[in-house]
Amino acid sequence: MNALVPLLVIIPLVGAAITLILGRYPRLQIAISVSALTAVTAAAAVLLTAVDETSRPIVVKVGGWEPPFGIVLVVDRLSAIMVVVSALMLLGVLIFAVGQGLADRDRDTPVSIFHPTYLILAAGLFGAFIAGDLFNMYVGFEMLLAASYVLLTLGGTGSRIRAGVTYVVVSLVSSLLFLGAIALIYGATGTVTMALLSERMRDLPLDIQMILCAALLVGFAVKAAVFPLSFWLPDSYPTAPAPVTAVFAGLLTKVGVYAVIRTDKLLFFDVPLAVPLLIVGGLTMVIGILGAIAQADVKRLLSFTLVSHIGYMIFGVAIGTELATGATIYYIVHHIMVQTALFLVVGLIERVGHSTSITRLGGLLKKAPFVAILFFLGALNLGGIPPFSGFLGKLGLFEAGAASPSPLVYVMIGAGTVTSLLTLYALMRVWNMAFWRPKEDVEGYESPLMESLQESPEQQNGSATGVATATGTTLSTSKLMVGATTGLVTLTLCLTVFAGPLFDLAQRAAGNVATPSNYVDSVFPKGSSDGTAPKGSSDGTAPEGSSDGTAPGGAP
Structure with a gap:
C-alpha cells in the first residue's frame, strides 16, 4: 500500500516526460495523459479507502531516510x-480539453505543449497535498506556478500574456513570502518537517508563534485569493481557454485553503486566530459577491463568486471546531466540483452564443436547451438552494457557528446568508439574460439571414455548432466537451444524493486533523528525533483543549 503514495506524483511526472517526447503524436499524448490521470484516480481511491479503514495516515520515507533528515x-x-x-476534476477537464482540441484542431491550445504542462500541474498539485514538510509543499506550489503560467498563456494572445504576467508576479511574491516564512520557521525550530514542528512549535513563546503563523498565512492567503489579496484573480483567470480556467478556478485556490487548514491544525493550534480569520472571511464573502453582481461577463462574474465562496471556507477554519472543520472539508469538495463544472458550461455557452457577455447573449434556452439545464443546475447548487450540496455545506458551516456562539460568529452567519442569496441573484441574472431572454431583445440583434451568412458551410448544413471569431474562424462544440461537462455536473449532484456518507467521511477527516498526535505518531512511531515522545500521544489522546472537538485558542 505504501508504494502507491509516491506514484501519485511519479505517474504524472513520467507521463509528462513521455508526452513531451511524443509531441508529434497527439493521439498517443491523449492516451498517455488520460491513462496517467485515471491511474492516479484509482490509486488515490485505494489510499482513501485504506486510511479511512485504519484511521491512521500512511507514511512513506523517501529513499529510506528517516525524518526529519529525509x-x-x-x-x-x-x-x-x-x-x-x-x-x-483533472480527468474530466482533460476530456473536455481533448474534445475542444479536436473541434478546434488545436488552434488555441497546441497539444504538444498542453499535455506535458497539464500533467506537471497535476504532479505539483498532488505533491502539495501529500507533502509531510513545508519545503516540499513549497516545491509543489512552485510546480503549479511554472505549469499554470504556460497554461494561462496558451495561444499567445495579448490579453493572455498580460494576465499571465500579473499572475506570475503575484504568485512569485506569494512564493517569496512562503519561502521566507519557511526560513523563519527553520531558524526558530531547526526543522521543516510538520510532524516535528507540531511538537517544537509549542515550546516557542506565543508571540513568536503568532509571527510565524502570520508569515505563512499571508503567503497562503494570496494563493487562496483571500481578500484583500484576491485582486489578481478576476483579471487573470477569465482570459485563459475554458479548460484551463476551469482547472484554475476549481483547484488552485483550494491548495491555499488546504495549506491553511493543515498548518492551522497541526502547527498553530495554540495561536488565537478566530477573530482575524472571521473578519477576513466575512470581507472575502461580501466584497467578492458585490464584485460579481457588477459584472456583465459571465467568466468574470464566476471569478468573483469564486473569491466570495473562499470566505465560507475561511469561516469554517476560523470557528476551529471539529464540526466546523468537517463542514469546511465538505464545502471544499462541493466548491471544487461545482466551480469546475460551471466554468466548463460557460465554455459551451461561449461557443453556442458567440460571447460570454450577458449584454450580447439571448435565446440560448431555445438554441441549446441541454446547456441551459447544465447551467441552471450548477447555478442552483452554487447559490445554495435546497437540497443541493451548496445548501448542505452552508448549513453545516452555520450549524457549527451556532454551536460556538459569539456576536462576530452571528454576523458571519448573516453575511453568509446574504452572500448566498446574492450569488443566486447574480447567477439567475445570467440565466434570465442569456437563456430566458429572446434573442430579438438583444441590442444589435441581427436577423437569422445575416447570421447564416457568417456561418461556415458545415454549420449551415447542421453538422456543427460553432462560434465565429473575429478572424473568421469557426469554433465548434463536440460530444466529448458536452459529455465531460455533463459528467462533472452529474458528480455535483452525487454530492447531494450521497451527502450523508460524504459528510460522515468529512467528519472523520476532521477528527484526524483535530488530533495532531495521530499524525505525529505515524511519522515518528518511536518518538521524535530528539528523544521525546510526541506530546499528547503517549495515551493516544488529542492535545489539551481538543478533546471536546474545539480548537485550542481558535474558537471564539
Whole structure:
C-alpha cells in the first residue's frame, strides 16, 4: 500500500516526460495523459479507502531516510480526499480539453505543449497535498506556478500574456513570502518537517508563534485569493481557454485553503486566530459577491463568486471546531466540483452564443436547451438552494457557528446568508439574460439571414455548432466537451444524493486533523528525533483543549 503514495506524483511526472517526447503524436499524448490521470484516480481511491479503514495516515520515507533528515510523504483522510477529488476534476477537464482540441484542431491550445504542462500541474498539485514538510509543499506550489503560467498563456494572445504576467508576479511574491516564512520557521525550530514542528512549535513563546503563523498565512492567503489579496484573480483567470480556467478556478485556490487548514491544525493550534480569520472571511464573502453582481461577463462574474465562496471556507477554519472543520472539508469538495463544472458550461455557452457577455447573449434556452439545464443546475447548487450540496455545506458551516456562539460568529452567519442569496441573484441574472431572454431583445440583434451568412458551410448544413471569431474562424462544440461537462455536473449532484456518507467521511477527516498526535505518531512511531515522545500521544489522546472537538485558542 505504501508504494502507491509516491506514484501519485511519479505517474504524472513520467507521463509528462513521455508526452513531451511524443509531441508529434497527439493521439498517443491523449492516451498517455488520460491513462496517467485515471491511474492516479484509482490509486488515490485505494489510499482513501485504506486510511479511512485504519484511521491512521500512511507514511512513506523517501529513499529510506528517516525524518526529519529525509523527505516524508503523508496521506491521511484529508489529503486523500483532496487528491481523489482533484484527480477526478483533472480527468474530466482533460476530456473536455481533448474534445475542444479536436473541434478546434488545436488552434488555441497546441497539444504538444498542453499535455506535458497539464500533467506537471497535476504532479505539483498532488505533491502539495501529500507533502509531510513545508519545503516540499513549497516545491509543489512552485510546480503549479511554472505549469499554470504556460497554461494561462496558451495561444499567445495579448490579453493572455498580460494576465499571465500579473499572475506570475503575484504568485512569485506569494512564493517569496512562503519561502521566507519557511526560513523563519527553520531558524526558530531547526526543522521543516510538520510532524516535528507540531511538537517544537509549542515550546516557542506565543508571540513568536503568532509571527510565524502570520508569515505563512499571508503567503497562503494570496494563493487562496483571500481578500484583500484576491485582486489578481478576476483579471487573470477569465482570459485563459475554458479548460484551463476551469482547472484554475476549481483547484488552485483550494491548495491555499488546504495549506491553511493543515498548518492551522497541526502547527498553530495554540495561536488565537478566530477573530482575524472571521473578519477576513466575512470581507472575502461580501466584497467578492458585490464584485460579481457588477459584472456583465459571465467568466468574470464566476471569478468573483469564486473569491466570495473562499470566505465560507475561511469561516469554517476560523470557528476551529471539529464540526466546523468537517463542514469546511465538505464545502471544499462541493466548491471544487461545482466551480469546475460551471466554468466548463460557460465554455459551451461561449461557443453556442458567440460571447460570454450577458449584454450580447439571448435565446440560448431555445438554441441549446441541454446547456441551459447544465447551467441552471450548477447555478442552483452554487447559490445554495435546497437540497443541493451548496445548501448542505452552508448549513453545516452555520450549524457549527451556532454551536460556538459569539456576536462576530452571528454576523458571519448573516453575511453568509446574504452572500448566498446574492450569488443566486447574480447567477439567475445570467440565466434570465442569456437563456430566458429572446434573442430579438438583444441590442444589435441581427436577423437569422445575416447570421447564416457568417456561418461556415458545415454549420449551415447542421453538422456543427460553432462560434465565429473575429478572424473568421469557426469554433465548434463536440460530444466529448458536452459529455465531460455533463459528467462533472452529474458528480455535483452525487454530492447531494450521497451527502450523508460524504459528510460522515468529512467528519472523520476532521477528527484526524483535530488530533495532531495521530499524525505525529505515524511519522515518528518511536518518538521524535530528539528523544521525546510526541506530546499528547503517549495515551493516544488529542492535545489539551481538543478533546471536546474545539480548537485550542481558535474558537471564539
